[in-house]
Amino acid sequence: MTKPTNSAREIAADVAAGRTSAVETAKAALARIEAARALNAVVTVDPERTLADAAAVDARLRAGETMPLAGVPVIVKDNIWVGGWRITQGSRLFADFIAPRDAIAVERLRNAGAVIVGIGATSEFASKGVTISQLFGPTRHPLDPALTPGGSSGGPAAAVAAGLVPLAIGTDAGGSSRRPPAHVGVAGFKPSYGAIPYGPGFAEPFFGLSVIAPIAADVADIALAFEIMAGTDPRDPDAAVIAQEAEDIVDLRIAFSPRLGLDVAVDDVVANGLVSVISRLSAAGLSIMLRDPVWPTGATEEAIMPLQHAGLAALYGDAFRKDPTVFDPDIARQIERGLSWSGTDVAGALIASAAIAHAFAAFFTEVDLLLTPTVPCVAWPLTQAGPDTIGGRAASPRAHAVFTPFVNHARLPAISLPCGADANGLPFGLQIIARRGQDRTLLRAARQIEAQLA
CATH class of the missing domain: 3.90.1300.10 (Amidase signature (AS) domain)
Structure with missing residues (x-):
């Protein structure tokens, strides 16, 4: 497996200057993903769609458009909607779900010239601290395949650490896009709640906690992605204005x-x-x-965990009652606990x-x-x-x-x-x-x- 040597910033500059093309860059990323299949960081690819999107970026450049992420290959976590792609939340319940539209953050990345080259693995409903699902199996640590990269954004983090892409997008409701980056040696940013619009997408079990989270090899690429994705949008009532920089x-x-x-x-x-x-x-x-x-x-995590359990139970309790075996056993236990919590709890x-x-x-x-x-x-x-x-x-x-x-x-x-x-x-x-x-x-x-x- 050959790792890319360039950051997202450098790739965008090379594509914009014509030193390479978005199509060539996408092909190279797809080849790296294929060579790293044993890592199981990327659970869905659609080469035909990816190359068509890359060709559209090249056409936009020829037409004179300026794009800060021109041709940058990006992996998106498997719980964020990417229009036309299979997005499963790592769950058998959504094994055949095709996202009807882009999440706002993905829409903004694409408008900026990014090319989606794959969907990154997550634990079921992004609700475990390791990245494993009944649909796709475990994601492995890039430095040691016998180890986990953590979770739930283990796929996106491992993909960046392995050099498959310079930039990935995860979610973070309790550390899911900070802990896996820490375990694999890259940077992961959890923005303020509302800084990046969330959705349209799946109903969230985390009650106003989860955020879209960029993962990259360095802070400069994270900051670039943040500036592209951040900002209010009328489709998200929680989207908030973020202050400018303070002093040194x-x-x-x-x-x-x-x-x-x-x-x-x-x-x-x-x-x-x-x-x-x-x-x-x-x-x-x-x-x-x-x-x-x-x-x-x-103040302990145990004191706040009923929110996660109750959220999962509210969304998936009926499916659990019909067939508990559809779920990851740990998620099934969380749903079962959620069904038992009282309103007072x-x-x-x-x-x-x-x-x-x-x-x-x-x-x-x-x-x-x-x-x-x-x-x-x-x-x-x-x-x-x-x-x-x-x-x-x-x-x-x-x-x-x-x-x-x-x-x-x-x-x-x-x-x-x-x-x-x-x-x-x-x-x-x-x-x-x-x-x-x-x-x-x-x-x-x-x-x-x-x-x-x-």
């Missing part, structure tokens, strides 16, 4: 929280790696204080979610950026929902996900940058969080931090 990063108040103020386990290689990162950034002139958010009593989870958001809001009155680990561990065996142990403690199946879900409940922007690896070369990430609406400031800061970590 040296003028920002930056905090580091080694465990996000939570009593959670972290592997030594990650904990020590993050301390080393903070030391490097401090030596580069950044003033970084040690400070934890203060959480309300009982769900209301309690909503109250816990709001309390987490208010705690984060109070924290960001005192700081501008928060640095934390993205993940507490490196990737684990493909056959397991999570590692057996983290930081010397027995680990629950969701212990690997501790640093990301609260950010979604506060609707904040956050990005994961690769920042180190263990002795076997398995990566982990630095998560940078900002207050809601400060996406551009966060991306600017991330570019500067990325340069210091290079």
Whole structure:
């Protein structure tokens, strides 16, 4: 398998200048995807449609049109509508579903000249922390096929890390497009809720938490994709205006929280790696204080999980009652739990979610950026929902996900940058969080931090 050497920016410049064509670029991407079938990062391809779309981009260029993503091959996660493509959510219920139209974000990418070359694997309904489905099987880690890239955007993240495409689009309702990038060594950005219009598409089980999330090898490509996809649209009542950049990063108040103020386990290689990162950034002139958010009593992921379970039950409970075997067993258990939650249980989870958001809001009155680990561990065996142990403690199946879900409940922007690896070369990430609406400031800061970590 030959990896592309160019970023999305470089590909667009080459295609626009006529040094290559969108069709040639698409053919090369399709060949890389075919050569990497064992990775199982891309679950659907449509070469005829892709090459026709690429030819249309070339024709637009000949007609004098300027496109910031001219000919850039992109993979879209299998829960985001791409008009005319099979989009399944990794579910047998949608095995033959053809999206009737593009999601707004996909429409904007295509208008900018991007060419969809495949659909990236997701866990069923994007509701697991590993990327596996009954339809397509497991997605493998690009550095070790015996390991998982995490989930649920494991397909898009693995595709970028393997060099199949320079840019992929995932979703993030609890860390799904930050943790997999951290595990495979690329960057993943969760925008503020509403920064990028969401839908049209499938009904969401996550109740105002999920966002469209670009994944790329570097922050500059993520920022380019964000600017193309962001902005209000009358079709999405939650779409929001995002502030312009603040001043240089040296003028920002930056905090580091080694465990996000939570009593959670972290592997030594990650904990020590993050301390080393903070030391490097401090030596580069950044003033970084040690400070934890203060959480309300009982603030845990368990307290908010009834929202996911109830959402899945509301959407798919009837199908579950007819035939539970249609579902991934873990998703079936989540639906079953959702059917058992009372209205009081769900209301309690909503109250816990709001309390987490208010705690984060109070924290960001005192700081501008928060640095934390993205993940507490490196990737684990493909056959397991999570590692057996983290930081010397027995680990629950969701212990690997501790640093990301609260950010979604506060609707904040956050990005994961690769920042180190263990002795076997398995990566982990630095998560940078900002207050809601400060996406551009966060991306600017991330570019500067990325340069210091290079």
